[in-house]
Amino acid sequence: MGDPPTLRERSAPSGPGSPGPVGGPLPGTDDPHDADDPALQDEVLSVAFWFDAVGDHLRRGLSAVTGTDARPADGAAGDVPPDLTPEAVDRLLTVLANYAVGELTALDGASGLVRQAGDRRVKTFLATQTLDEARHLEVFVRRIRSLGVADPDAEIERRAHPALLTFRERLLSLVDEGDWASALFAQNVILESMERTVFDAHRRNADLRTRVVLDGVIADERRHLGFGENDLGRRLRDDDTGRLARRLAEIRSQLDPLVAESFDGVASRIGLAPAEAERLSDDYESAVRRLGLV
Amino acid sequence: MSEFLDRYSIQRWLEMCPQGYLAGTTYGHDPDQTEPDEILENETLREDAIRTTVQLVVGERCALAASSGLINAAPDPASKTFLATQTLDEARHVEIFTKRLRDLGVGADQLEATIEHFANPNLVKFAEVLLEKVDAGDFVAGVVGQNIVLEGMAFSVFEMMEAMARETNAKFAKTLSGTIADERRHVGFGENRIGSLIREHPEKKAEIQDMQAEMTYWMLATFSDSFRQTEKVLDEAHRVAEKSGTPVGRAVWHGTDLASASAEEMEAVLAGTVLDEFRTRLARIGLDYKSPPTPAGV
Numbered sequence: 089m090g091d092p093p094t095l096r097e098r099s100a101p102s103g104p105g106s107p108g109p110v111g112g113p114l115p116g117t118d119d120p121h122d123a124d125d126p127a128l129q130d131e132v133l134s135v136a137f138w139f140d141a142v143g144d145h146l147r148r149g150l151s152a153v154t155g156t157d158a159r160p161a162d163g164a165a166g167d168v169p170p171d172l173t174p175e176a177v178d179r180l181l182t183v184l185a186n187y188a189v190g191e192l193t194a195l196d197g198a199s200g201l202v203r204q205a206g207d208r209r210v211k212t213f214l215a216t217q218t219l220d221e222a223r224h225l226e227v228f229v230r231r232i233r234s235l236g237v238a239d240p241d242a243e244i245e246r247r248a249h250p251a252l253l254t255f256r257e258r259l260l261s262l263v264d265e266g267d268w269a270s271a272l273f274a275q276n277v278i279l280e281s282m283e284r285t286v287f288d289a290h291r292r293n294a295d296l297r298t299r300v301v302l303d304g305v306i307a308d309e310r311r312h313l314g315f316g317e318n319d320l321g322r323r324l325r326d327d328d329t330g331r332l333a334r335r336l337a338e339i340r341s342q343l344d345p346l347v348a349e350s351f352d353g354v355a356s357r358i359g360l361a362p363a364e365a366e367r368l369s370d371d372y373e374s375a376v377r378r379l380g381l382v
Numbered sequence: 383m384s385e386f387l388d389r390y391s392i393q394r395w396l397e398m399c400p401q402g403y404l405a406g407t408t409y410g411h412d413p414d415q416t417e418p419d420e421i422l423e424n425e426t427l428r429e430d431a432i433r434t435t436v437q438l439v440v441g442e443r444c445a446l447a448a449s450s451g452l453i454n455a456a457p458d459p460a461s462k463t464f465l466a467t468q469t470l471d472e473a474r475h476v477e478i479f480t481k482r483l484r485d486l487g488v489g490a491d492q493l494e495a496t497i498e499h500f501a502n503p504n505l506v507k508f509a510e511v512l513l514e515k516v517d518a519g520d521f522v523a524g525v526v527g528q529n530i531v532l533e534g535m536a537f538s539v540f541e542m543m544e545a546m547a548r549e550t551n552a553k554f555a556k557t558l559s560g561t562i563a564d565e566r567r568h569v570g571f572g573e574n575r576i577g578s579l580i581r582e583h584p585e586k587k588a589e590i591q592d593m594q595a596e597m598t599y600w601m602l603a604t605f606s607d608s609f610r611q612t613e614k615v616l617d618e619a620h621r622v623a624e625k626s627g628t629p630v631g632r633a634v635w636h637g638t639d640l641a642s643a644s645a646e647e648m649e650a651v652l653a654g655t656v657l658d659e660f661r662t663r664l665a666r667i668g669l670d671y672k673s674p675p676t677p678a679g680v
Contacts, residue, residue: 135474139400195453195462199469202450208476211446215473218450222466223392225459241459260454 134209138216172295177235179358180298183290185247186354188228188240190283193256195221197275200263204271213315217276220308227301234297249357251349255279258343269323269332270339276316277379278340282347284309285372289364317379324381336381347372391460395467395567403563410478410560415553417485420622427622430615432486434543436500437608438479441536444509446472448528451516455524457579464571468529471564478557502607508532508600511593522579523590529572530663531597537565538656542648545635569663577667591672594664599674602653609649616645 172180198217205211232240259279262271284306291302324332348369355365404410421427449468456462480493488496512527540562547555580587633640638651661671 135470135477139404192459192462195466199450199453199466202469202473203447208443208480212473212477215446215450215469218453218466219392219470222463226392226463229459 134212135216138213138219181232181235181237181243182247182354182357184228184232184235184298185244186249186252186350187283187286188225188232188244189248189252189256190279191221191225191228192244193252193259194275194279194283195225196256197259197263197271197279200260201268201271201275204263204266204268210319217312217315220312224305224308227305231298231301247357249350249353251346251353255343255346255350258346262339269320270335272316273320273336273339273381274343276312277320277376277381278343278347280309280313280316281375281379282350282372284313285368285375286351289368289371313379317381320381340376392463392467398567399467399471399564404560407556407560409481410474410557411553412556415556417482417553418551420626421551422487424618424622426615426618428486430611432483432488432496433500433611434608435479435482435486436497437502437505437604439476439483439497440501440505440509441532442472442475442479444512445528445532445536446476447509448512448516448524448532451513452521452524452528455516455519455521457521461575464575468568468571471568475561475564478561482554482557502604504600504603504607508597508604511596511600515593522576522583522586523593525572525576525579526590526667526669527593527597529568529576530667531594531601531660533565533568533572534659534663535601535656537562537569538652538659540565542635542640542652542655545633546640549633549641573663573666580668587669591669594660594669595672595674598657598660598672601656602674605649605653609645612645612648 195218198214198221202211202214202218205214229240229244232243237243259271259274262274265271287302287306287309291299291306294302320336324336327333351365351368351372352362354360355362355368406412417431421431446469449465449472453462453465453469456465483493483496484490512524512532515523515527540558544555544558544562547558580590632642636651636655638647640648643651657671664671
């Protein structure tokens with residue numbers, strides 16, 4: 089086992105930037121996934137470490153919506169913040185429904201990757217990610233319910249954007265095909281970057297409850313991105329043929345248009361200015377580019 | 383249905399598991415607990431502990447593959463959510479039993495070879511039967527195989543081991559008590575969720591009962607193999623206890639005192655208990671227990 093104080097220091101909450109370049113322990117990086125030390129990797133990818141890492145925000149995030157979890161009776165309005173107009177609630181529901189689709193995709197994707205992982209520690213990490221994604225789905229569903237929706241599943245289906253559903257199909261087909269690197273790229277880089285970009289933007293103007301929920305989710309996404317970036321970085325470093333880099337670039341060229349279409353589509357449904365949607369796309373582009381994978 | 387599934391939410395899981403019975407533990411036990419010297423310093427007992435723990439790792443790896451593999455096939459988000467908590471539970475079980483192998487002196491670089499060496503081939507077959515259903519995306523059969531048969535077996539095996547370890551190995555007993563609490567939740571979900579699905583798909587009954595019979599066959603073969611090797615270990619454990627002046631004590635489980643029972647008696651009480659549990663739990667979801675084929679030569 090690694091030295092706990094050192095690990096705690098290295099895994100202190102990281103800033104909003106990328107975990108850094110890939111391929112090993114780098115000076116100044118604060119992402120524990122970057123460590124090459126097997127003992128440290130053992131701990132970083134463990135359930136025990138996950139309990140420590142998520143305990144606090146997990147309690148805060150869930151309690152933000154748990155207190156109002158009771159299903160609204162007889163179509164009562166639930167817990168709508170007083171300053172939200174009916175139109176604003178409708179827009180928020182569309183946004184939350186599409187977040188839920190993203191999380192459902194991430195849940196199915198992460199769980200599908202567990203068995204494909206060759207390394208027991210990677211399986212363990214993906215099991216924690218599976219739980220994270222399920223928790224995100226649960227908090228978004230609870231938030232939808234707290235806004236007065238009696239059947240959140242039907243509401244999600246009704247409001248899901250087709251481009252996001254196509255993205256979901258494409259990602260899950262990569263998982264089903266057993267294409268580890270491509271699936272992990274789509275899941276832990278593309279999808280996580282897309283979600284993080286949107287959540288970062290949304291939290292700035294969100295009501296308090298939604299912001300607390302998003303903060304917890306963002307903290308998790310950071311961990312998932314760190315893992316994906318590190319795993320793929322190592323594979324790219326070991327691939328002298330350049331085949332993997334070409335494959336990932338191909339996946340990206342297939343998925344990026346769906347990401348952009350999802351941004352545009354949802355933005356238009358909620359009445360966001362085109363410039364805002366464009367900014368989201370740019371932020372997403374920058375986030376993926378910063379990782380330096382493709 | 384969804385109200386019942388609310389009982390299996392992540393919020394409930396958090397309150398019961400990491401913030402409940404696992405609070406303050408490290409790898410499932412109290413931080414200051416260690417494996418007893420009697421095991422670490424006796425090669426026969428240490429090897430038996432390693433062999434036993436390897437079977438737990440193999441079983442939990444199967445459960446991890448199955449629970450995660452079933453998420454995509456689950457028919458509703460609430461079932462996916464429960465299976466996500468189960469996936470994390472199973473990953474934790476793999477982790478704590480793997481950690482026990484390390485505590486018993488298995489080096490990090492020897493882990494996989496040790497698991498391969500000691501894994502009971504019958505248990506591997508048992509796992510393969512279940513994972514075939516999971517791979518096929520058969521949610522109903524997969525959950526019966528996982529949450530009724532596999533978890534039902536694990537529940538009784540862990541209970542028996544916990545009863546045996548309570549007086550002699552507090553660390554292992556504590557580790558097992560957390561896993562027993564988890565398994566109880568998993569079995570509960572299986573019974574509650576699958577009953578309604580079986581009623582919706584009565585045509586699947588025969589196929590699922592065949593799977594249960596096949597899994598039962600390999601489970602009993604695993605028990606038989608395992609207890610065949612236990613007699614020698616029991617003699618050694620009694621000799622060590624006598625030498626150190628440790629009182630033998632009693633560990634009564636389902637009417638059998640495990641502290642003084644023979645290997646044959648242990649196998650009988652374990653197999654009997656598991657099969658009774660199968661009958662009860664299968665009946666609750668509207669299935670009949672199907673006896674396994676008689677092993678060749680018996």
